[in-house]
Amino acid sequence: TQDVFVIGATNRPDLLDPALLRPGRFDKLVFVGANEDRASQLHVLSAITRKFKLEPSVNLVNVLDCCPPQLTGADLYSLCSDAMTAALKRRIHDLEEGLEPGNSALMLTMEDLLQAAARLQPSVSEQELLRYKCIQRKFAC
Template identity: 40%
Template sequence: MGSAIIFIDEIDSIGRKRGAGLGGGHDEREQTLNQMLAEMDGFEATEGIVMMAATNRPDILDPALLRPGRFDRQVIVSLPELDDREQILEVHAKAKKMDEDVDLGLLARGTPGMSGADLSNLINEAALIAVRGGDTRVHNTHLEQARDRVLMGQTREATVLNSHERERVAYHESGHALAAALMPNADPLHKVSIIPRGMALGVTMTLPEEDRYLLQKSYVKDELVKMLGGRVAEDIVFGEVSSGAADDLARAD
């Protein structure tokens, strides 16, 4: 065999830890893994054969795969950082007609944790929203709508709240917004909505100014105040809280 690069995508589909199977398909997978390990051991260093593989779950790979002479070098490809996200957005935006009001830097700040594929999908979604609205160019509002749809799901137009529920949701989100605006170390307030979307009846969105890898105590405390602001607002105005604060408590826990 001549020089070659062999790439296996999603190697965890056949390279899971052995011994946990109950027969059937598990036996076939383990036989496949055993044969692949035997073939890898048969390669000579002088043959010029390089084997590469990719996975999102390195923690479930069989240890035998990671021994020296097999997949013994691990390269971690992390999610894009703030500057990287902006550059990725710029690449995908070149293929679309963008209006002058588009601020990709602002959009990048609001997309932490998104992969390159997610960002590409976001730009495409914004273009579709623009076309459906009869616009010939993608505006900042289209990008905002696309991001909200990708992050939180579509608006639930069929969900009709009664006046009391709408009032409660409005006070709840106002509590989040007020806390975000007053807490000096919390992320800056970006927008507030009481339109049901995804699993939420309303949303208060903040916009980090930078990606964080270490969280200071002052930041965590202010973020907790912001998370619980909606619950406190309900208690002050109505004298009791509702199940709408359940997700806030789960996130703060």
């Protein structure tokens, strides 16, 4: 026989039907929390930007210093998406003005990232983080 593994994900484990948590169903719970320390956030931000062309002046630690403390991976992705949008708008403007050759690579600047960081709003509040930690303790084995 083949082993079958069923994996589910939720951001509201407190709403799970207890029948799903009985032995033989979803036996294991894995809590994946927000990246609460800057080292973890830097690791995630580095992973998101690994394929981006960054100007040499870009310092991701300094970018994080301008961000709110409780950022999720989705928040960091949003930061990068907003910065890339700003870079694209800048590039289009420069091309239209003839300031840049059309074959040059799009590069994210420190300014792009800092402007995106200034507009960034965390998707999870401090209160929600505390609630998730309580849920984690409730379901901890």
